[in-house]
Amino acid sequence: MSLLTETMERPLDPSYAAAAAARRARGVAPRRRPWNTPVVGAVAVATGLLFATSGLAFTRAEEGRTDRADLIARIERRQQEADAAATHNAALEAQLRALESGAVASGPQGTRLEEVRAAAGATAVGGPGLRITLDDAPGLGPVGGGGPRGDAAEEGGRIVYRDLQQVTNELWASGAEGVAINGHRLTSTTAIRFAGDAVLVGFRPLARPYVIDAIMGRAEQARFTGGAGGRYLDELRTAYSLVADVRAPSSLTLPPADTTQLRYARLPGGGGAPGATSAPSPGTTPEKENG
Known part of the structure; x- marks a missing residue:
């Protein structure tokens, strides 16, 4: 017990206490630990x-x-x-085609439907026609300038979007049943424009040469080549030295348009059967938006 009592009362060893007192007497500061x-x-x-x-x-x-x-x-x-x-859409399209074929499999309605689908670009068409190839003047350097024919010295020898517009419009005016450029079928909603130096057809960039295929009979072909369309091609050749080759194959096939979208539908008659040809009743609103 005496040892425990001494440890409690004097925890510091006497020799350590004497050494600390001697350092204080000599005026020496106490040692600092490294961690301080x-x-x-x-x-x-x-x-x-x-x-x-x-x-x-x-x-x-x-x-x-x-x-x-x-x-x-x-x-x-x-x-x-x-x-x-996409799977559901494909199933609906197949169902629509089945209903169309079942409803108007024969008769004048079926014939009219095929004519409308061909005019809208929804189906492939074939027959005699014209193939017009347009390309830049031979030996022309890289594309330059700021827009279609913006600089006659640089853009005069290049095919631009307005050339395609002019030629295709003249083909339609001459009685073409279908027109395609580089395999892209044109419809009434297809735009031909430019973006920088690229020619866009239906928002798709095309690469030269530009091959325009048109389904049209011999009389319509003669109307085009002997009219404004033929004169425009002659001007491209003579005034700008552009390539404007015209051929008349006996058989051409145009693919259907990439997409066709129905925006408006007209209900025939007052709730008649599908395919009826009677006119809408007065005072009704026959048009319904579908897109």
Whole structure:
């Protein structure tokens, strides 16, 4: 018990206490432990910041991986929804074709339907016609200038969108049943324009040479070549040295248009059977928007 009492009352060894008293008597400052220096404190703070930054970076990396996984899952879900919608659309189109063929399989209505589909570009058409090939003047350098025929010195020897517009319009005016440029069928809603130096047909960029196929009979061909269309091609050859080759194959086939969209429908009669030809009743609103 005496040892425990002495330890409680005098925890410091007498020799250590005597040495500390002697240093104080000589005016010597007490020794400082290395861990009490400012350098050690700064290192400790820096180490703490390093561990904190590492923890934050790890947390953000985990969050980034989670966000990426969520994004991939959303993309996959949207892709599945798009595939399902495409499958459903294909089934509806097949059903529509079956109903059309069953409703007007024969008779004047079927003939009229085929004529309308051909005029709208919904079906392929074939027969005799003209094949017109338009290309830049031989030996012309790279494309330059700021727009279609903006600089006669640079753009005069190039085929521009207005040339395609003019030729196709003259083909329609001469009685063409169908027209295609580089295999792209033209309809009443197809635009021919330019974007920079590129010629766009239905928002699709085309590469030269530009091959225009038109289904038309011999009389319509003569009307085109002997009219404004033929004169325009002659002007391209003589005034600008452009390539404007015209041939008349005995058989051409034009593919259907890329897309056809029904925007308006007219109900014949007052609730009559599909395919009826009677006129709408007065005072009714026959047109209904479908797109």
